[in-house]
Amino acid sequence: MVHPVDVIVGKRIRLRRSALSISQTELAERLGLTFQQIQKYERGSNRVSCSRLVELSKALDVPIVYFFEDTGSDEGRLFDQLDLRIIPEVRRLVSAFQKIENTQERRLAIALMESMVTGSDR
Incomplete structure (x- = not known):
């Protein structure tokens, strides 16, 4: 076990x-x-x-x-x-997110991701 x-x-x-x-x-x-x-x-x-x-x-x-x-x-x-199977995707996502310099754009990116998760829970 x-x-x-x-x-x-x-x-x-x-x-x-x-x-x-x-x-x-x-x-x-x-x-x-x-x-x-x-x-x-x-x-x-x-x-x-x-x-x-x-x-x-x-x-x-x-x-x-x-x-x-x-x-x-x-x-x-x-x-x-x-879920360790998604580490390559997480790494790509974090890398892309770090390149967003504008604070408002970062907030929008987070809101988009959160809306996608909320939308899939319905």
């Missing part, structure tokens, strides 16, 4: 790896593993040992606490609900 904490740790591994634009293969090579093992960690189907977590924190340049930070905050809940 997959434990929820293993899933959260796995999501955080994948999110950080993706943020650094590191492939599963590259991360695996840094750790002396196969990319399949990285996949299993990221899915939460294999637990990450303490010693491996130390290695991952070094390879991903984050403190160990990064993998366990409080998920009680709004940001933490959003993070843990993130």
